[in-house]
Amino acid sequence: MTTPDGEPESFRNRPRRRGAALEEAIIDAVTAELAEVGYAGMTMESVARRAGTGKVSIYRRWPSRLALAIEAAYRLIELPEPPPEPSSLRADLMAWLTAIARQMAGPAGEAFRGIVAESLTQAGQGRLADVTRGTGSEQFRQILDRARRRSEPVRDDLAPLLGQVPSSLLQHRFLVHHEVDQDYIEQLVDDVVIPLITRPHPPTLA
């Protein structure tokens, strides 16, 4: 395998990246692979090749392919800002769920799909419960609080389970249908979430 001349067949004679720089290059490669071929198509070798490094440097930092995807997911996910304050319960809910759906359409969604698949495959227990927790209830509660402050008719005695309903249904839709369209979000908000959390208008219903 002695290359007489031509293309740069080796990275050995090159300024060598270390530490944070290399780490970032690896995560960038993971993100690109997730976007292009998805978690299923992403192999440790393809990530290493793309990052211009070797598998060993990856395994020195993360113990498995799954851990790599989780790390990428954490870095990719950014919690959306709630809309500026002249807003409404419905607008807040739509913005929140739409932002999640948009993230799911990109590499973060591929990572999520892979994490779920792996958590189902491996006998390894519900690391999935950890990953998904938090994303769901916290932001939802904030939206409800904001609506209460605006004196919108949000119930005060909400059952704990309700906090998980929106994100659970969104996730389920994503997993089963591979994507979440705007129509679904609208129905979810108008036909499920709002009816569940608002007090019935006292006189307005015929």
Next chain:
Amino acid sequence: MTTPDGEPESFRNRPRRRGAALEEAIIDAVTAELAEVGYAGMTMESVARRAGTGKVSIYRRWPSRLALAIEAAYRLIELPEPPPEPSSLRADLMAWLTAIARQMAGPAGEAFRGIVAESLTQAGQGRLADVTRGTGSEQFRQILDRARRRSEPVRDDLAPLLGQVPSSLLQHRFLVHHEVDQDYIEQLVDDVVIPLITRPHPPTLA
């Protein structure tokens, strides 16, 4: 590898099963493997060994490991009978969802887990949407009809999405938490499903 004597090292000199008999033996082996080691731990070789046959005989009938699990799932799943008629909306819902949860706790649940995982892993499209469809809405609608016939206050103008809510949430719970406890079903029925589908009592609420 010439075995001089002793144990029966080969199936060559034995009444040979064919057709339906062999097919059943294979499915039985799949079911047993699903129950014992789950879909992830079930290999084609382990199924073949357990069924006392070879991989070729399996691949002659089913094209892949996934297809095998789907077949087993179809044969395992039995739709539960609704409870006898002096019943109630709540009782019907509890019985229905409890029956599903019970199935999920056995080999059918393992098959389901595997099918979901595979459908997420393979670029193969949403065969998952097919598998899950039907299980959800149809039985739910029958329960609602029965309740309406009993003059329970079930709304008539239910949004289409509502038909999928109970089974979607149950499935999501199963996938994320690996099992569905009775508590969850109770909350699902009392805090989500019934509030969504019943008309608010006209005078009873303070």
Next chain:
DNA sequence: CGTTATTGTATACGCACCGTTTTCTATGGT
């Protein structure tokens, strides 16, 4: 009955990919 087509049994193989090991070499610290 004997011949032939089909199908089960047994085994070995190619392939992909994970995670590891080994070897060599560039870089940073002192």
Next chain:
DNA sequence: ACCATAGAAAACGGTGCGTATACAATAACG
């Protein structure tokens, strides 16, 4: 200048899917 650390490259072992090959038993057919 030296040495410890860590990156690059390549090869390996292991597992499991799906296939190919060789052979034997059974069914179907004359």
